[in-house]
Amino acid sequence: MNHKFIRNLYAVPYVIWILLFVIAPIILVLYYSFFDIHGNFSLVNYERFFTPVYLKLTLDSFWYAFLITFFSLIVAYPTAYLLTKTRHKQLWLLLIIVPSWINLLLKAYAFMGIFGTYGAANNFLEFIGIGAKQILFTDFSFVFVSVYIFIPFMILPIFNALNNINPALIEAANDLGASKFMTFRRVIFPLTLDGVKTGCQVVFIPSLSLFMLTRLIAGNRVITLGTAIEQHFLVTQDWGMGATISVFLFLIMFIIVRFTGIGKRGA
Amino acid sequence: MKKLLTAFVAITLASVLLLVLINRLNAAQGYSGKDTLTLYNWGDYIDMDLIDQFEEETGITVILETFDSNEAMFTKIQQGGTSYDIAIPSEYMIEKMIEEDLLIPLDHEKIPNLKYIDERFLDLPFDPGNKYSVPYFWGTVGILYNPEMLPGKTFESWNDLWDPDLKNSILLIDGAREVMGMALNSLGYSLNDTDPEHLQEALAKLRKLTPNVRAIVGDENKLLMLNNEASIALVWSGDARDIMWDNEDLDYVVPKEGSNLWFDNMVIPKTAKNVEAAHQFINFMLDPEIAAANTEYVGYSTPNKAAFELISEELSGDERFYPPPEITDRLEVYENLGKEMLSLYNELFLQFKMHKK
Numbered sequence: 001m002n003h004k005f006i007r008n009l010y011a012v013p014y015v016i017w018i019l020l021f022v023i024a025p026i027i028l029v030l031y032y033s034f035f036d037i038h039g040n041f042s043l044v045n046y047e048r049f050f051t052p053v054y055l056k057l058t059l060d061s062f063w064y065a066f067l068i069t070f071f072s073l074i075v076a077y078p079t080a081y082l083l084t085k086t087r088h089k090q091l092w093l094l095l096i097i098v099p100s101w102i103n104l105l106l107k108a109y110a111f112m113g114i115f116g117t118y119g120a121a122n123n124f125l126e127f128i129g130i131g132a133k134q135i136l137f138t139d140f141s142f143v144f145v146s147v148y149i150f151i152p153f154m155i156l157p158i159f160n161a162l163n164n165i166n167p168a169l170i171e172a173a174n175d176l177g178a179s180k181f182m183t184f185r186r187v188i189f190p191l192t193l194d195g196v197k198t199g200c201q202v203v204f205i206p207s208l209s210l211f212m213l214t215r216l217i218a219g220n221r222v223i224t225l226g227t228a229i230e231q232h233f234l235v236t237q238d239w240g241m242g243a244t245i246s247v248f249l250f251l252i253m254f255i256i257v258r259f260t261g262i263g264k265r266g267a
Numbered sequence: 268m269k270k271l272l273t274a275f276v277a278i279t280l281a282s283v284l285l286l287v288l289i290n291r292l293n294a295a296q297g298y299s300g301k302d303t304l305t306l307y308n309w310g311d312y313i314d315m316d317l318i319d320q321f322e323e324e325t326g327i328t329v330i331l332e333t334f335d336s337n338e339a340m341f342t343k344i345q346q347g348g349t350s351y352d353i354a355i356p357s358e359y360m361i362e363k364m365i366e367e368d369l370l371i372p373l374d375h376e377k378i379p380n381l382k383y384i385d386e387r388f389l390d391l392p393f394d395p396g397n398k399y400s401v402p403y404f405w406g407t408v409g410i411l412y413n414p415e416m417l418p419g420k421t422f423e424s425w426n427d428l429w430d431p432d433l434k435n436s437i438l439l440i441d442g443a444r445e446v447m448g449m450a451l452n453s454l455g456y457s458l459n460d461t462d463p464e465h466l467q468e469a470l471a472k473l474r475k476l477t478p479n480v481r482a483i484v485g486d487e488n489k490l491l492m493l494n495n496e497a498s499i500a501l502v503w504s505g506d507a508r509d510i511m512w513d514n515e516d517l518d519y520v521v522p523k524e525g526s527n528l529w530f531d532n533m534v535i536p537k538t539a540k541n542v543e544a545a546h547q548f549i550n551f552m553l554d555p556e557i558a559a560a561n562t563e564y565v566g567y568s569t570p571n572k573a574a575f576e577l578i579s580e581e582l583s584g585d586e587r588f589y590p591p592p593e594i595t596d597r598l599e600v601y602e603n604l605g606k607e608m609l610s611l612y613n614e615l616f617l618q619f620k621m622h623k624k
Contacts, residue, residue: 018285053618060621112487116496134435136496137482214423219482220441223621235338236613267444 003038026250032243037236045244054228058248059226065207068146072203073196075147076154083155084162093159100152108216111145112136115217137219145217154199155247160189161195197260205253225249303328304544307344307351309531311333312404314564327544335486336442344369348537348546352545359444359601361400362393364602370399371535377546380553388530388570393600400532401549404567406504407528407598408418408445409521411511416498425453425522428499429476437476438491439483439502443609443616444601445527446473449501452524454596455466459602466488473619483620493519498511503529504588505567512566519587521594528598530570 027101036042048054097108114120115136122128122132129230165188173183220227225245232242280482294614306313310333317327329509332349334340337360343350345367356364375381381401388402410483417436421427440447447460450469459468482495488500491512502510507519535551551557555573562569564577568588569575575583583589604612 037610053614053621056621057617111492116491116493118496135273215441215483215485216487219438219484220620221482221623223420223617227616227620231613232619234336234342236610237338237342238610 012065014233023100029243029246029250030157032239033247035240036239037240047242048241049248051243054245057223057228060222061208061226064146064210064222065144065204067143068207069200071143072145072150073156074156075198076151077196078149080155080158080162080168081157089163093155094154097152100149104149105210105216107149108145111141111148111217115141136217137221139218139222142213142218142222145213146210149213150203150207151266153202157195157198157202158192159195174266189210198222201257201260205256208252274422279569281540291578293330296515300550302326302541303546304352304367304541305330305332306351306548307334307340307354307536309333309355312355312531312565314561316564317557317561318550320557321548322464324551325544325547327541328546328549331404331590340352341369341570344536344538350540351536352539353533353540353548354536355403355531355533356359356389357601358393358532359535359603360534362603364534364536365394365399368539371539371593372398372547373376373401373535373549378550378553378621380550380555383553383555383558383571383573385570385572385575391530391600393603400534402570403531403533403552404505404562405409405530405570406530406566406568406588407521408448408501408553409519410499411492411502411517411519412499413492413495413517415516416495420522422499423523425449425524428453428471428479428523430479433479434498434500435479435481438481438488438497440488440501440503441485443613445501446619447616448527448601448614450476452522452526455524458525458527458599459604461604461608463611466611470615470619475624476621477619505565508566508588521590521598525597525599528595528600531567 009166033045034041034043034260077098085088085093097207116122117132117134117136119136121135126132153193169187169191170183173187178186209229211226211230212226214222214227214232225248229242229245229249232238232245269364284490287592288423300452303325306318306329306353312333313331318331321327332351334343340354340356341360342365343349361370361445375397378401381397384402388405389397394400407588410428412420412422420432432433435555443501444458447466447469450473451458451460451465454468454472456465456469460469466505482491484491488502489506489510492502494498495514502519504519504521507517511517511519516550528618533549535542535549539545555571555577558569558571558574559577562571562574562582566582575589587596
């Protein structure tokens with residue numbers, strides 16, 4: 001009995017934390033979403049969310065988040081695979097993680113210089129004879145920079161999954177006559193699926209609400225749900241609408257997490 | 268368990284050490300003293316030497332914090348987390364702050380230097396009798412362009428921006444009032460228009476501008492114009508002044524249909540803790556010599572008549588920044604259109620931003 005009491009006591013800080021910083025904010029956001037711009041209780045914000053403007057915004061956000069996740073995965077998987085084959089795994093891993101220690105804003109400004117009309121990227125294109133192109137303020141630059149920023153978060157879980165595979169399993173596949181491709185498809189990839197899922201979630205969910213890069217790198221030619229939330233809270237002071245978009249964003253994330261089945265690990 | 272305990276103790280010790288260090292540093296800079304003044308200003312909008320001079324003359328320590336939009340400033344003052352003694356919002360925001368009862372009325376007896384302000388800039392509709400605010404700088408919204416990159420092009424009218432030759436070359440400000448205002452002006456309407464039909468017309472017109480728009484940006488426009496990243500930008504006159512100091516090829520013009528006339532005024536928010544020092548500071552900044560030095564540094568147009576006489580001819584003789592009355596007559600100050608209209612302006616602006624090429 002006494003033992004149980006102490007165990008419950010340990011849980012107190014955790015429970016307080018969850019209540020204050022997870023449950024309470026969600027309830028507040030939900031609460032604000034039911035008030036219109038004059039502070040009257042109404043469902044007008046939800047009605048507004050289902051107008052073409054906000055639906056298109058949601059679809060756009062999804063599309064760009066999908067692109068960012070897709071390209072991150074394409075680059076990250078082979079990289080993580082190669083990393084497990086190198087001799088100084090931890091050192092290489094560290095080198096990949098280091099850029100994520102630098103402030104996001106600094107990286108964005110650096111890319112503005114690199115991708116500018118007279119920047120390094122265009123100098124290179126001129127040099128190899130392709131000629132200067134507009135890179136900054138395009139969909140390409142937005143997706144590129146976002147992928148660059150998110151890639152460490154994709155590599156890490158995949159690397160861990162690959163690293164944890166028991167080499168005996170691969171040897172067994174070889175002994176039983178599987179080709180290299182067969183081994184990858186039937187043994188390695190299924191065993192890293194959890195890592196891939198985690199990586200995709202960690203990249204996809206924040207990409208949905210990116211807002212600083214949309215202005216700095218995409219020149220507001222790409223608008224996401226995050227841009228709209230920022231505008232409603234800071235500019236229009238329409239907290240109700242901002243909260244409503246947040247509620248939908250939260251719902252979408254919840255569905256994604258359930259759908260990709262995280263938490264059912266350990267199988 | 269022992270390791271965990273060691274780590275716990277180590278982190279606690281490190282935190283305590285850092286706390287002591289921070290306190291020492293603050294004490295060294297005088298932050299912990301009682302006589303401080305917290306100034307909430309736009310970024311790079313005051314000559315720091317003048318703050319030093321004020322600190323020396325009065326013994327009051329000035330703490331400077333900056334904001335990058337009126338709305339962000341409003342939200343922070345409304346929430347009241349920090350006790351700002353002075354803020355420098357724009358005119359439409361002052362009107363809103365008065366409405367929301369966020370400002371302390373000024374004691375004009377403590378601001379004798381108010382007499383130096385040009386009468387044209389006193390007693391304006393957003394703050395009758397200057398009960399709550401004193402002008403700091405004023406200016407216009409116009410077109411900054413690079414004549415070398417655009418041979419033969421002039422921008423007498425807003426409609427010149429819709430020229431099909433200008434594909435992909437305009438930088439707009441990321442502000443609903445500025446961009447919608449420009450479209451309304453180009454159609455011959457007031458930039459305070461509240462007729463929904465006129466606003467829809469403005470949106471339709473803006474959509475036609477999309478092929479010419481390179482990007483919709485914030486403060487980065489200075490950097491981008493300096494690097495010749497674009498040849499045209501919609502800017503505030505003060506930013507134009509700043510950029511033209513660094514890149515002399517550029518020119519600035521206020522189109523003939525009219526544009527926005529704006530003011531940034533000093534106010535004392537309700538959050539103020541040192542109202543006495545705030546008055547001292549306002550009076551200090553209105554002193555002709557001080558205001559002139561500040562104008563030379565910031566480059567915006569000064570409302571201070573005596574300071575205007577003191578600044579260099581190069582600044583005061585420039586009609587682009589001190590336009591003659593026939594131009595100022597066509598300028599309009601933003602009115603506070605109310606939450607609902609502001610929301611509509613922003614919704615339309617959002618639709619414009621989402622419009623693809």
